[in-house]
Amino acid sequence: MLDLYTPGTSMLHRMSPGPKMAALAIAATALFLQESLLVTALAVVAILALYRVANIPMKTALAQIRPLMWIFVIFFAVQWYFSGLTLAAYVVLRLAALILLASLVTLTTRASDMIDSMTRALRLFKPIGVNPDKVSLAISLALRFIPVLGRIATEVREAQKTRGLERSIIAVAMPLAIRAIKMADDVSDAIESRGYRS
Amino acid sequence: MTIKDIVYIALFVALTAALGLMPPIAFAGGALPPITAQSLGVMLAGSVLGAKRGGYALLLFVALVAMGFPLLSGGRGGFGVLLGTSGGFILAWPICAAVIGHLVHKNANANIWVTGGMIAFGGILVMYTLGIPWMAVVGKLGLDKSLAIMVAYIPGDLVKVVLATVIARGLRRAYPNI
Incomplete structure (x- = not known):
C-alpha cells in the first residue's frame, strides 16, 4: 500500500495536517540551528516519547530509519575519523531525529488528508496560475499509474522471455515506454471524451 | 496545460516512483551505497516531455x-x-529535468552523442553541483569528502544516461508529437 498511515485515535492522529507540517518545519529548523550533542540526544528521546503518545510501536519507529542505516554508518565513520566522536554522534543523532520526526507526521496523517490540505493550500497560488483541481487530478493519476506500470513491465518481460530477451534492458524498456505512452494517450482521450473541464 | 499534458506529467511521476521499486544494484561488494534507477526517471521526464x-x-x-x-x-x-x-539531490531533480528538457528540445535534431551529452549535463553535472554542497553542509562533511563519496556514483549514472538517451530517441521516433 502506498500509504504509511498507521490508524489510531491519539492526539497526534486527530491534529489536522496543516499545523502538523508547520510544527515539523519549525522543529526541524530548530534542530539544525543548535549544535549541542546533549540537546540533540534529548530531542531523539522526546520524539520517541511522541511515538508512545501516538501509540506507534518502537518496531515501526525503527523501520523508518532502517533503510538509511548504511548512510548513518558511513557518516559516523567519516566524521569519527576526521572530526572526533562527539561530532560524529551529533550528526548521526540529528539525522535520526529529523527522520523520526518527519516519519511521525507521515505515520499519523492519512495521505488523502494530506492531499486535501495541499489542494486547499494551492488555492492561495491561484493568482499566479496554479490550478488546484488539475494538480489533484495529476496526483490521483500518478498514484494509479504506479501499479499499472508494474503490470505492463511484467507483461513485456514475459513476452520477451519467449524470445530469450527478458534480460536485455533495452528490449524490455523500449516496448514498456511505448506502451506506457499509449496508455497515457488512451487515458487522456477517455478523460476528455467524458467532458472533463477544470 | 491540456488534459494530455497532465496525464503525461502523472505518467512520469509514476515512472520515477516505479523505478524506485526496482532492486538497487549493489557494487564494490556492497562497500558503497547501492545505485538506484530512480534518476533515470528524471532524465527521461526531461528528455521526453x-x-x-x-x-x-x-x-x-x-x-x-x-x-x-x-x-x-x-x-x-x-x-x-x-x-x-x-x-539536495532530490530537490535538484525538478531543475535537472527542466534543464535536460530545455537543452534536448531546443536541439531536437542533434545526433545521439550530443543528446547523450546534454542529458549527462543536466542529469549528472547539474544534479551533483546542487546536491554535493547540500550533502557537505547537512552531513558536516566538507566539500572534498562529499565529492569523494559521489565519485562512486558516476559509473552508474553514466549507464542511466545511455539508457535515457536510447529510450528518449526511440520514443521520439515512435511518437513524434508527444
Whole structure:
C-alpha cells in the first residue's frame, strides 16, 4: 500500500495536517540551528516519547530509519575519523531525529488528508496560475499509474522471455515506454471524451 | 496545460516512483551505497516531455515525497528525507529535468552523442553541483569528502544516461508529437 498511515485515535492522529507540517518545519529548523550533542540526544528521546503518545510501536519507529542505516554508518565513520566522536554522534543523532520526526507526521496523517490540505493550500497560488483541481487530478493519476506500470513491465518481460530477451534492458524498456505512452494517450482521450473541464 | 499534458506529467511521476521499486544494484561488494534507477526517471521526464512538463512532473514527485508518500527507492518518503544528506539531490531533480528538457528540445535534431551529452549535463553535472554542497553542509562533511563519496556514483549514472538517451530517441521516433 502506498500509504504509511498507521490508524489510531491519539492526539497526534486527530491534529489536522496543516499545523502538523508547520510544527515539523519549525522543529526541524530548530534542530539544525543548535549544535549541542546533549540537546540533540534529548530531542531523539522526546520524539520517541511522541511515538508512545501516538501509540506507534518502537518496531515501526525503527523501520523508518532502517533503510538509511548504511548512510548513518558511513557518516559516523567519516566524521569519527576526521572530526572526533562527539561530532560524529551529533550528526548521526540529528539525522535520526529529523527522520523520526518527519516519519511521525507521515505515520499519523492519512495521505488523502494530506492531499486535501495541499489542494486547499494551492488555492492561495491561484493568482499566479496554479490550478488546484488539475494538480489533484495529476496526483490521483500518478498514484494509479504506479501499479499499472508494474503490470505492463511484467507483461513485456514475459513476452520477451519467449524470445530469450527478458534480460536485455533495452528490449524490455523500449516496448514498456511505448506502451506506457499509449496508455497515457488512451487515458487522456477517455478523460476528455467524458467532458472533463477544470 | 491540456488534459494530455497532465496525464503525461502523472505518467512520469509514476515512472520515477516505479523505478524506485526496482532492486538497487549493489557494487564494490556492497562497500558503497547501492545505485538506484530512480534518476533515470528524471532524465527521461526531461528528455521526453521537455522543460516545462518534465520540470512539473519532478516538482510534483518531490512534493509527494515531502508529503510522506514512500516513493523514493527503499520505500523512503517524508519531509525528513528532503532534509537529510541526499535531500539536495532530490530537490535538484525538478531543475535537472527542466534543464535536460530545455537543452534536448531546443536541439531536437542533434545526433545521439550530443543528446547523450546534454542529458549527462543536466542529469549528472547539474544534479551533483546542487546536491554535493547540500550533502557537505547537512552531513558536516566538507566539500572534498562529499565529492569523494559521489565519485562512486558516476559509473552508474553514466549507464542511466545511455539508457535515457536510447529510450528518449526511440520514443521520439515512435511518437513524434508527444
